[in-house]
Amino acid sequence: MKRAVILLAVIFAGVSLARAQSAPFIVNSRIDGVKVYIDSVAIGSTPLSGASISPGNHVVRYCHPDTSRWPVSVVVETLNVTSSTPVERTVTFPAVYHFTSEPYGAAIRIGDSTVGTTPMYYAGFLGGQVIVFSKPGYDDGSVLASAEGGEVYCTLSGGDGAGRERSSLRVSDQSKSLVPIIVASGTAVISGSMAAYFKIKADKSYDEYVATGNPGALTRVDTFDKYSAVALVASQLSVIALSYLLLSK
Numbered sequence: 001m002k003r004a005v006i007l008l009a010v011i012f013a014g015v016s017l018a019r020a021q022s023a024p025f026i027v028n029s030r031i032d033g034v035k036v037y038i039d040s041v042a043i044g045s046t047p048l049s050g051a052s053i054s055p056g057n058h059v060v061r062y063c064h065p066d067t068s069r070w071p072v073s074v075v076v077e078t079l080n081v082t083s084s085t086p087v088e089r090t091v092t093f094p095a096v097y098h099f100t101s102e103p104y105g106a107a108i109r110i111g112d113s114t115v116g117t118t119p120m121y122y123a124g125f126l127g128g129q130v131i132v133f134s135k136p137g138y139d140d141g142s143v144l145a146s147a148e149g150g151e152v153y154c155t156l157s158g159g160d161g162a163g164r165e166r167s168s169l170r171v172s173d174q175s176k177s178l179v180p181i182i183v184a185s186g187t188a189v190i191s192g193s194m195a196a197y198f199k200i201k202a203d204k205s206y207d208e209y210v211a212t213g214n215p216g217a218l219t220r221v222d223t224f225d226k227y228s229a230v231a232l233v234a235s236q237l238s239v240i241a242l243s244y245l246l247l248s249k
Helices: 003-020 175-212 215-248
Strands: 023-029 035-038 041-045 049-054 056-063 075-081 086-089 093-103 109-110 113-117 118-123 131-134 141-143 148-157
Touching: 035 049, 041 049, 041 175, 075 086, 093 131, 113 118, 131 148, 141 148, 175 215
Parallel strands: 023 086, 093 148
Antiparallel strands: 023 049, 035 041, 035 056, 056 075, 093 118, 109 113, 109 131, 131 141
């Protein structure tokens, strides 16, 4: 009996020590409602305070509340927590730009780098930068990018008559070509959320098994873990498909 009491005391002391070593975790963002996940477990939304993170390596995901911003809907980072010192993060999502031109197929140059051809979506911090559009047979055009993102359109002038062509991919005509991208991004977001949801259910069932010893709870842990794994694979495949679609643009 005395040994059992000592063993329980050691266990509780270990749990208390682990909690004491956990670091306060604070997340700020200019956008309210950013969902925060530590190792696929949801811990809250911004502005986030009162949460904690245990020592070790963790994958932290920040999910934008507006899922229509699919090019930058998730920001992922790896944190290495080594002490109980508070960990404070500020999440910034890059702006999304849609580059188009008349005629289409113009090269897009940002600084000294060519990033692609029109039409094209681009995620980054371009506020105040000059975007240069160029195409053989036409004079170069330039547009000043805003910090907020959005449409960046340029009409190229000059060139010979044979070199000019009217674009068949104006903004109003691109909805059909965006359908696969929207489907892939939506599938990635939904399957990723499902993976996190089933992981949370598995953790809760395991806690129930530890507390009650109910074999049924352990069975549910295995089931929810399988569902979470399938959803995670679906999310990764959707991200691969989305990357292919974006690069093909």
